[in-house]
Amino acid sequence: MATEDQNHKTIAFVLYPGLTLFDLAGPLQVFTGVSQLAPEYQTVVVGERAEPADTDLHVKMIPTHTFEEVPHPSVLLVPGNRTSTFKTMGNEVLRSYVRSATETAEVAGSICTGALILASVGLLEGRQATTHWVYYKILEEFGQNTSASGGSRTASLSPHLASLPE
Amino acid sequence: MPNDEEKNKTIAVVTYPGFALLDLVVTQTVLDRGTSYRTVCVGERMEPMDSDTPMAVIPEKRLEEAPDPFAIIVPGGGIASLEPMGNKRLINYLRFAEPGAELVCSVSTGAFVLAAAGLLDGRRATSHPAYSELLEKLGVNYVEGYSVEEGKFLTMAGVSSGIDTTLELVAKLRSEGAAKRAEAIIEYDPQPPFGAIDWSGADGDGLKQILDEHRAGLEQALAGRPDLYQKLFG
Numbered sequence: 235m236a237t238e239d240q241n242h243k244t245i246a247f248v249l250y251p252g253l254t255l256f257d258l259a260g261p262l263q264v265f266t267g268v269s270q271l272a273p274e275y276q277t278v279v280v281g282e283r284a285e286p287a288d289t290d291l292h293v294k295m296i297p298t299h300t301f302e303e304v305p306h307p308s309v310l311l312v313p314g315n316r317t318s319t320f321k322t323m324g325n326e327v328l329r330s331y332v333r334s335a336t337e338t339a340e341v342a343g344s345i346c347t348g349a350l351i352l353a354s355v356g357l358l359e360g361r362q363a364t365t366h367w368v369y370y371k372i373l374e375e376f377g378q379n380t381s382a383s384g385g386s387r388t389a390s391l392s393p394h395l396a397s398l399p400e
Numbered sequence: 401m402p403n404d405e406e407k408n409k410t411i412a413v414v415t416y417p418g419f420a421l422l423d424l425v426v427t428q429t430v431l432d433r434g435t436s437y438r439t440v441c442v443g444e445r446m447e448p449m450d451s452d453t454p455m456a457v458i459p460e461k462r463l464e465e466a467p468d469p470f471a472i473i474v475p476g477g478g479i480a481s482l483e484p485m486g487n488k489r490l491i492n493y494l495r496f497a498e499p500g501a502e503l504v505c506s507v508s509t510g511a512f513v514l515a516a517a518g519l520l521d522g523r524r525a526t527s528h529p530a531y532s533e534l535l536e537k538l539g540v541n542y543v544e545g546y547s548v549e550e551g552k553f554l555t556m557a558g559v560s561s562g563i564d565t566t567l568e569l570v571a572k573l574r575s576e577g578a579a580k581r582a583e584a585i586i587e588y589d590p591q592p593p594f595g596a597i598d599w600s601g602a603d604g605d606g607l608k609q610i611l612d613e614h615r616a617g618l619e620q621a622l623a624g625r626p627d628l629y630q631k632l633f634g
Contacts, residue, residue: 249455256586259425259453263559266453279455286448286458291428293441294458296448346587366587 242274246307246335248348249281249297250328252318255289257345261311280304282327290315301331306338314347314366323354333357349373406436406573409470412497415443415459416490416513418480421451423507426563427473434570434582442466444489452477463493468500476508476528476558479614483621485516485628494519503569505554507562514553515540516628524548525555529599530607537631563588 245265247258258279265277281287281297289295312332322328333355336342344352349365352358353376365373411431413424428439443449443459450456472494484490494517498504506514511527514520515538524541526548536542547556547565556565567588571579583589611618615633622629 254429255425256429259422262453262455263420263422277454291425291432291439291441292460293424293428294460296456296458298454367584 242276243308244304244306245269245275245277245309246299246304246311247277247279248310248312248328248332248351249279249287249295250318250322250325251287252315252321253287253289253313254315254346255291255293255295257313257315257348258295261345278304278307280307280331282325282331290318301327301335305335307335308339309341309343310335310339312342312344312348312351314345314350316347319347319350323351329355350376403436407438409437410466410468411437411439411471411473412442412466412469413439413473413475414463414490414494414513415441415449415457415475416477416480416484416487417450418452418483419449419475419477420508420559421453421455421457422559423475423477423510423562424473426559427475427505427507427566429586430563430566430570430582433585434567434578435574437470437573440466440469444487452480463489467497469497470501471503471505472497472501474506474510474513476506476510478509478528479610481509481512482614482618482632484513486622486625488624491517501552503552503554505556505569507556508558511535511540511555512538514555516625520553520555523553524550525553526557527555528558534607534611534632538628539631560590 247262249258262277262279265275269275269277278299279297280299280301282301284297284300286294286296310332332351336357342352342357346366347369349358349363350369350373353363353373358376363373413428415424424441428441431437431439440461441459442461442463442465444463446459446462448456448458494514498519504514504519508528509531511520511525512535515535520540522539522541524543526543526545527535529544532542532544545557546561547554554565556562567579567583570582619629
């Protein structure tokens with residue numbers, strides 16, 4: 235079970251229908267490796283319901299936990315997509331989870347257009363952020379200072395997160 | 401245009417319990433973004449299957465639903481790749497689909513599954529370097545390398561070589577421009593923050609212990625293939 239114990243850190247990836255699986259799978263694989271070497275880090279995939287969600291590759295993914303089961307992850311990561319991300323920006327259950335989980339998380343991050351979800355609930359206001367190069371102008375409309383980059387670059391972001399001071 | 405022709409052709413990515421999720425994701429994503437081929441994740445059943453991450457997946461189709469793929473890709477999974485060697489349905493699928501396929505690929509230890517189907521007999525192939533000696537026991541001519549191509553058989557060493565080799569594959573199947581475009585879409589611009597890998601530690605020294613730990617399970621999984629068990633452990 236995901237735990238809120240101070241000695242344990244939960245890394246939670248947010249799963250939603252239609253997401254770009256590459257955004258999720260890269261950092262997930264890195265953190266799964268971290269969890270094997272350092273069991274105090276637990277990697278989970280959280281979804282609105284504990285049921286399969288479709289992805290851009292038409293492989294269905296099953297979240298390991300529901301939002302309710304992991305209310306306070308140490309790290310929250312939101313993957314992207316195109317139209318599916320836009321649709322998800324209107325999902326109130328997910329929006330409220332991202333907002334409340336971020337309040338207590340040490341790190342809230344996004345991959346690719348996942349930044350649009352963070353921005354859509356006001357978490358990136360006035361902050362520096364990045365996203366996919368196709369979408370950075372849309373992100374700017376939410377009031378962020380952006381620079382284009384992301385996607386497969388997240389595999390290199392993950393070790394930085396994993397080495398954050400406790 | 402070759403694109404219409406591509407749309408009717410399937411690239412089957414063959415999954416089994418414990419497979420490396422990222423191997424499936426990188427090959428499917430790069431081919432999806434770079435070509436019009438229809439990539440399909442296939443498995444024995446359309447039921448939840450464990451991956452090498454905490455997340456389980458449900459394949460898009462059953463093996464039987466992709467009987468004549470244009471290409472076959474078998475992902476790796478470390479030690480978990482040895483169990484499907486004894487899975488009769490999966491091995492039969494590979495044997496059945498191979499003659500009609502124009503490309504037969506594996507990533508990392510996925511080479512063991514191809515070898516169990518007899519598809520790499522005497523052929524040059526690569527895998528994860530830690531598994532080189534074990535792969536040779538199956539009659540495969542292991543070659544150290546990022547990727548090794550012999551005829552229609554293309555074996556890749558691991559996840560990151562899977563990205564590079566699949567991009568090269570897109571250039572070959574479609575065009576270099578398409579491969580460059582796919583690179584831009586997935587924003588592939590690797591800059592490992594901690595530098596290059598020290599490959600000197602990637603030998604097979606740790607493998608013996610792992611094999612010992614999994615011996616009982618493998619004996620059971622390979623019960624129907626005593627020939628393979630004998631080659632690996634005899």
